[in-house]
Amino acid sequence: MNKSDFDHFRKLLLKERKRLLEELGWVEANYIGKSGRDTSGEISSFPVHPADVGTDSMEMEKAYLIGSASSETLEDIDEALQRIETGDYGxxxxxxxxxxxxxxxxxxxxxxxxxxxAKAEENLGA
Ligand SMILES: [Zn+2]
Structure with missing residues (x-):
């Protein structure tokens, strides 16, 4: 992998990062903020706004899942960007x-x- 490959994947990663941040912002704006939810989950670090609109609990759960999956992916993206800097990417x-x-x-x-x-997923029993 050469420098232009790194540049290529850095761009892909930054684009995906931006998309996820927008997705998380959407989840927060539409669900998380309205719930007053303040658990120890991954989303808890997001600011919680006063609840004023009731939200269906199924939708809440869905939003929470999207939010936590996106946070995990964001971590992976940040790690990948770091590996590009250190040359370990790929x-x-x-x-x-x-x-x-x-x-x-x-x-x-x-x-x-x-x-x-595949091995990791086997260990998880997936
Ligand atoms: Zn391997």
Whole structure:
């Protein structure tokens, strides 16, 4: 992987990061802020606005799931951006093998090769 590859994936990552932040902002504006929810979950660090509109609990749950999944992905993206800076980007953090270009194009923040990912999911019982 050369410098222009790094630039390419940095752009992909920043774009995805922006999209996720917008998604999180949307979730917060439409659901989280209205609930007064202040749990120890990942979303708790977002400012909570006064509740004034009731929200269906199914929708709340959905918003919460979107929010926490997005936060996790954001962390992965930040880690990937860091790995670009250190030149480790594109390598599996588990086994050090290069992650296939195809996989990185699809999931630019991937940190595991397919082999290690399958193994990780097995351990989770997924
Ligand atoms: Zn691996």
């Amino acid at each position: 390598k599996c953090v588990e086994c050090g093998q290069e992650i296939s270009r195809e996989r990185l194009e699809a999931v630019p923040y991937a940190k595991l090769c397919l082999h290690c990912k």
